[in-house]
Amino acid sequence: MxxxxxxxxxxxxxxxxxxxxxxxxxxxxxxxxxxxxxxxxxxxxxxxxxxxxxxxFYDFLQSGHHGKKVFMCDGTACLTSGRSKEVRQSLLGKYQPHEIGTMTCLGHCHSNNAVLVNREIRQCGPSVSRETIRIFSNAEMPALTAPTGDIREYYSLADRIRVDTEEALKELEKSGLRGRGGAGFPFHVKVRSSRDAVTPDRKYVVCNGDEGDPGAFSDKWLLEERPHSVLFGMLVNGIITGADTGVVYIRGEYPLAVKRTREAVRQFEEVWSATGGNNDRNFRFHVVEGSGAYICGEETSLLNSLEGLRPEVRTRPPFPAVYGLFGRPTVLSNVETFANIHYILDKGGAAWAAMGTAKSPGTKLVSLDGAFNKPGLLEVKMGTPLKTVIDIMGGGTRYPVKAFQIGGPLGGLVPATKTESLTLDFESFSKAGFLLGHAGVVSIPSDFPIIKLLEHLFEFTRKESCGKCFPCRLGSARGHELLTGAYERRELIDRELFDDLLETMQLGSLCALGGGLTLPIKNALQYFGTELKEYFTTGKTW
Ligand SMILES: Cc1cc2nc3c(=O)[nH]c(=O)nc-3n(C[C@H](O)[C@H](O)[C@H](O)COP(=O)(O)O)c2cc1C
Ligand code: SF4
Known part of the structure; x- marks a missing residue:
C-alpha cells in the first residue's frame, strides 16, 4: 500500500x-x-x-495550534532551568492563557527564555548578557569556521571533485567521518552504497535538519550561520552518487534556519548554474519545512514525511542508501555531518581525522545549556576530557548540578561524579553505559527531582511516539502514568513490573525512540537509586 x-x-x-x-x-x-x-x-x-x-499527525496542523499567538519552549533544558514559570508569568501580562502554546524545543537551551511569536524567536523575561549565544571556535575548526572568500570559490572545490569522484570517496573514507546525528554510522559506507545502487531514474541527497533533541542547537546554528557548508556537503554527495536533487528538511520550530537556508540556495543557484555546462550542474535543492513532529528526525519517518505519507518509521532493511526518498537510493545524513565535508576534501581526510581519536575522528559540536557560566556552542576535538568541556570551556555551572543529560532525551544521564572519567567521543560514552548522541548537554540541578525528569522523558516519548509498534506506543503511556502516580500521588511503583516495562520497550521497539528511552531511565535507577527508592515498592535490591 x-x-x-x-x-x-x-x-x-x-x-x-x-x-x-x-x-x-x-x-x-x-x-x-x-x-x-x-x-x-x-x-x-x-x-x-x-x-x-x-x-x-503533526503538532502544527492540529486544530488547537492555530489559535495560539505565542509559543513557549517546554524542552528539557527549559524545564530543569526552572525559568519556564518566569517566562509564562511575563507572557500572561500580554496574552490570554488560551493564546499561549508550547513547542519542544526552540533550540535556545543556552538562554532558557525564548518564545516564538509570528515565526520569530524573542527573548522573554529579564534579559541578561548570557542570553547571547557564544560560539567557541579556533580558526581551524572545520564545522564552525565560516567559508572564506567568494562563495563561487568555495563551491569551485566541487568541480575538482568531479574529475575523480573515487578519489573523493577515498578521502571521505580516510577521514573516518561518522554520522553526527546520533548513531555514528561510517559516512563513506552509505555514500558508496548509494553510488553503487541501481535506480530506474534518479537518486537523492537528503539533509536531516530536524534536530528535535531538547538540549541541542548545533544544527540550528549551522543552518542559520553556515548554510553553504551544509549545501556544499550535499552537492558533493550528489556528484559522487549521481543524485541530482538535494532536500534539506528543517524543523518548523526553526524559522530562521529555514529562511537563511532558502537564501543560501538562491545564492548557490546564481553561482552554480552561471558557470555550468556539465550535467551535474543541474543539481537542485529543495528546502522543506517540518510541521512539528520529533519522530521526523528518525530517517525513515523523515522520508515518509517528505513523501506526504503518515510519518511512521519504516522497517529496515532496506536502508535509505538503496531505498530512500520515493524508494530511490538516497544519502541521508545529519546537518553537521555534511558541514564537515568541505574541510575534509579541502585539507584531506587525514588532517580532519587527526583532530580526534582513532575510532572517533574529527571534531564534535557540543551545545551547553543555560546552567553554564559560559553557555553556547563549542567545537571540540573528539577525545577531549568531558571535565575540560564542562569546567573550562563551559566555565562550570552557576549552581550545583547532580547530573547532565547528554545526547538528547534518548541520551544517557551522566552523574556529575562520573564526568571525570569520560572523554568526549563515541567509545568513551558507550563503554561507560551512556551515549554521546548529538552532544547537547542539559544540566540537572541538585534540587531537581530525578523522578520528575523521568516523568518528563516518558511524557515526551508518549507524545512523540509514531504509534507503529506497541512497546513504545503503550509502554511510554503506561510508564508516564506510573511515574505521575508516584510523583503526584505517592502511588508506589512495582519495581519488577517497571523493569519488565523497560525490557519490553528496549527489546521490542522498532526504532530508538521507544528502545532508547530506556537508557536514561536505567542510568537514573542505577545512579540515583537512593533518591528514587521512595517511589518504588520494596523487595528488590537496589
Ligand atoms: C527518534 C529518533 C530521532 C532522531 N532525530 C534525529 C535528528 O533530529 N537529527 C538527525 O540528524 N538524526 C536524528 N536521528 C538519527 C537518524 O535516524 C539518522 O541516523 C541520521 O539522520 C543519519 O545521519 P548521520 O549518519 O549523519 O548521523 C534520530 C533517530 C531517532 C531514532
Ligand atoms: S519505537 Fe515508537 S517511534 Fe519508533 S516505530 Fe515504534 S512506535 Fe514508532
Missing part, C-alpha cells in the same frame, strides 16, 4: 508535492479543513485515509 502511495507522490515530485499540499490544506481555519484535505486526496488520487491520517 505505501509503495503505491509513494509512487503516486513521486509522480508530482517535491515542488507542491503531497507533503506540502497536505500541510497547506491542514493549516488555517478549522472550518473546511477536512474538505480541503479530501480535495488533496482527490488531486493525488490517494484515497482519503492516507491524507487525513498524515494531516492529523
Amino acid at each position: 505505501s509503495g503505491n502511495l509513494r509512487g503516486l507522490s513521486f509522480r508530482r515530485g517535491l515542488t507542491d508535492g503531497l507533503y506540502e499540499s497536505i500541510a497547506d490544506a491542514a493549516a488555517g481555519s478549522d472550518s473546511g479543513r477536512e474538505a480541503r484535505l479530501v480535495a488533496v486526496a482527490d488531486e493525488f488520487m490517494t484515497g482519503n485515509a492516507p491524507v487525513l491520517s498524515a494531516g492529523s
Whole structure:
C-alpha cells in the first residue's frame, strides 16, 4: 500500500508535492479543513485515509495550534532551568492563557527564555548578557569556521571533485567521518552504497535538519550561520552518487534556519548554474519545512514525511542508501555531518581525522545549556576530557548540578561524579553505559527531582511516539502514568513490573525512540537509586 502511495507522490515530485499540499490544506481555519484535505486526496488520487491520517499527525496542523499567538519552549533544558514559570508569568501580562502554546524545543537551551511569536524567536523575561549565544571556535575548526572568500570559490572545490569522484570517496573514507546525528554510522559506507545502487531514474541527497533533541542547537546554528557548508556537503554527495536533487528538511520550530537556508540556495543557484555546462550542474535543492513532529528526525519517518505519507518509521532493511526518498537510493545524513565535508576534501581526510581519536575522528559540536557560566556552542576535538568541556570551556555551572543529560532525551544521564572519567567521543560514552548522541548537554540541578525528569522523558516519548509498534506506543503511556502516580500521588511503583516495562520497550521497539528511552531511565535507577527508592515498592535490591 505505501509503495503505491509513494509512487503516486513521486509522480508530482517535491515542488507542491503531497507533503506540502497536505500541510497547506491542514493549516488555517478549522472550518473546511477536512474538505480541503479530501480535495488533496482527490488531486493525488490517494484515497482519503492516507491524507487525513498524515494531516492529523503533526503538532502544527492540529486544530488547537492555530489559535495560539505565542509559543513557549517546554524542552528539557527549559524545564530543569526552572525559568519556564518566569517566562509564562511575563507572557500572561500580554496574552490570554488560551493564546499561549508550547513547542519542544526552540533550540535556545543556552538562554532558557525564548518564545516564538509570528515565526520569530524573542527573548522573554529579564534579559541578561548570557542570553547571547557564544560560539567557541579556533580558526581551524572545520564545522564552525565560516567559508572564506567568494562563495563561487568555495563551491569551485566541487568541480575538482568531479574529475575523480573515487578519489573523493577515498578521502571521505580516510577521514573516518561518522554520522553526527546520533548513531555514528561510517559516512563513506552509505555514500558508496548509494553510488553503487541501481535506480530506474534518479537518486537523492537528503539533509536531516530536524534536530528535535531538547538540549541541542548545533544544527540550528549551522543552518542559520553556515548554510553553504551544509549545501556544499550535499552537492558533493550528489556528484559522487549521481543524485541530482538535494532536500534539506528543517524543523518548523526553526524559522530562521529555514529562511537563511532558502537564501543560501538562491545564492548557490546564481553561482552554480552561471558557470555550468556539465550535467551535474543541474543539481537542485529543495528546502522543506517540518510541521512539528520529533519522530521526523528518525530517517525513515523523515522520508515518509517528505513523501506526504503518515510519518511512521519504516522497517529496515532496506536502508535509505538503496531505498530512500520515493524508494530511490538516497544519502541521508545529519546537518553537521555534511558541514564537515568541505574541510575534509579541502585539507584531506587525514588532517580532519587527526583532530580526534582513532575510532572517533574529527571534531564534535557540543551545545551547553543555560546552567553554564559560559553557555553556547563549542567545537571540540573528539577525545577531549568531558571535565575540560564542562569546567573550562563551559566555565562550570552557576549552581550545583547532580547530573547532565547528554545526547538528547534518548541520551544517557551522566552523574556529575562520573564526568571525570569520560572523554568526549563515541567509545568513551558507550563503554561507560551512556551515549554521546548529538552532544547537547542539559544540566540537572541538585534540587531537581530525578523522578520528575523521568516523568518528563516518558511524557515526551508518549507524545512523540509514531504509534507503529506497541512497546513504545503503550509502554511510554503506561510508564508516564506510573511515574505521575508516584510523583503526584505517592502511588508506589512495582519495581519488577517497571523493569519488565523497560525490557519490553528496549527489546521490542522498532526504532530508538521507544528502545532508547530506556537508557536514561536505567542510568537514573542505577545512579540515583537512593533518591528514587521512595517511589518504588520494596523487595528488590537496589
Ligand atoms: C527518534 C529518533 C530521532 C532522531 N532525530 C534525529 C535528528 O533530529 N537529527 C538527525 O540528524 N538524526 C536524528 N536521528 C538519527 C537518524 O535516524 C539518522 O541516523 C541520521 O539522520 C543519519 O545521519 P548521520 O549518519 O549523519 O548521523 C534520530 C533517530 C531517532 C531514532
Ligand atoms: S519505537 Fe515508537 S517511534 Fe519508533 S516505530 Fe515504534 S512506535 Fe514508532
